[in-house]
Amino acid sequence: MREFEGKVILITGAAGSIGSSAARSFAEAGAKLALLDLSEEALETAAADINTEKLLLTADMTIEAEMERAVQATVDRFGRIDVFINQAGISGDFLPLTEQTVESMEQVLQTNVVGAFIALKHVLRVMIKQRSGAVVNGACSGSLLGGPGMSTYVASKHALLGLNKTAALEVSEYGIRVNAVCPSALDTGWMEDIESKAAKGNEKTARSGFEASVPLNRYGTVEEVTGLMLFLASDRASFITGSYFRVDGGQGTTSV
Structure with missing residues (x-):
C-alpha cells in the first residue's frame, strides 16, 4: 500500500537504525522524505x-537556529510537513x-529533552499553520520503567513522554496528533554499545x-518498531x- 503517497515526512536521527528503517518504510509507502542527522x-x-x-x-537539534533552518528548508523544498x-x-x-x-546528565538531557523540545516547537508551528499533521516521538521502555545504570537516559525519556502528552493537548484543536513509541532492547548497534558499557568484555553475558528480562526472550527488530510508527x-x-x-x-x- 502506498498510503503516504505525496506526503512529506521529516525524520530526525535518520542515520540511526530506527530512523533509517522508518525512512525506507515511508519511502516504500510513497512518501517524500526530509532526513536529518548530525553527520552528513x-x-x-x-x-x-x-x-x-x-x-x-x-543539523544539531540542540541548537535552535540550526533546527529552525532545517525545518524551514523542508518547507521551502516540499511546502509542508505531514509527519x-x-x-x-x-x-x-x-x-x-x-x-x-x-x-553526563546535562549532555543527555540537552539532546534527548531539549533537542526534542526544540524540534517539536518548530515542526508544530508548521503543522499548526496547515491545521494538520502527525508526530511520533521516539521514546523507549525507559520512559516507563527504571533501568539500573541508566539514570540519565531513563530520566530523559520519562521527560519526553511529558512533552508528548502536553504537545498532544496543545495542538489537538488543529487536527494534529502526537504519540510515542516505547521499544525495549532492539537488535541494533545501539544496543551493542549498551551491552559493551554494561559489561566490557562480557557483551554476550550482558545480552x-x-x-x-523480556518475556518473549529476544531482542526486538527495528521493523517491529517502525511498523507501529507508520500506523x-x-x-x-x-x-x-x-x-x-x-x-x-x-x-x-513484568514490572511494577
Missing part, C-alpha cells in the same frame, strides 16, 4: 538505498547513579541478561493522540 557522511550512507524524493539535512518522526537521541554513560556526572502516522490512527505504545515483548507487564 552517515546520513548519505543511510539514505543511499532509499528510492524517493528526499532532502538530506545536517514528524522525532527519533534522535543518545544513551549516555552506563553507571550507577552515584557515579554519574552532572556533565543474555537483557534478553532474559500511528497514518489516517488509520485518526482517533489516537497523547498516547504511548510499548513494543517490548511483554517486558512492561
Whole structure:
C-alpha cells in the first residue's frame, strides 16, 4: 500500500537504525522524505538505498537556529510537513547513579529533552499553520520503567513522554496528533554499545541478561518498531493522540 503517497515526512536521527528503517518504510509507502542527522557522511550512507524524493539535512537539534533552518528548508523544498518522526537521541554513560556526572546528565538531557523540545516547537508551528499533521516521538521502555545504570537516559525519556502528552493537548484543536513509541532492547548497534558499557568484555553475558528480562526472550527488530510508527502516522490512527505504545515483548507487564 502506498498510503503516504505525496506526503512529506521529516525524520530526525535518520542515520540511526530506527530512523533509517522508518525512512525506507515511508519511502516504500510513497512518501517524500526530509532526513536529518548530525553527520552528513552517515546520513548519505543511510539514505543511499532509499528510492524517493528526499532532502538530506545536517543539523544539531540542540541548537535552535540550526533546527529552525532545517525545518524551514523542508518547507521551502516540499511546502509542508505531514509527519514528524522525532527519533534522535543518545544513551549516555552506563553507571550507577552515584557515579554519574552532572556533565553526563546535562549532555543527555540537552539532546534527548531539549533537542526534542526544540524540534517539536518548530515542526508544530508548521503543522499548526496547515491545521494538520502527525508526530511520533521516539521514546523507549525507559520512559516507563527504571533501568539500573541508566539514570540519565531513563530520566530523559520519562521527560519526553511529558512533552508528548502536553504537545498532544496543545495542538489537538488543529487536527494534529502526537504519540510515542516505547521499544525495549532492539537488535541494533545501539544496543551493542549498551551491552559493551554494561559489561566490557562480557557483551554476550550482558545480552543474555537483557534478553532474559523480556518475556518473549529476544531482542526486538527495528521493523517491529517502525511498523507501529507508520500506523500511528497514518489516517488509520485518526482517533489516537497523547498516547504511548510499548513494543517490548511483554517486558512492561513484568514490572511494577
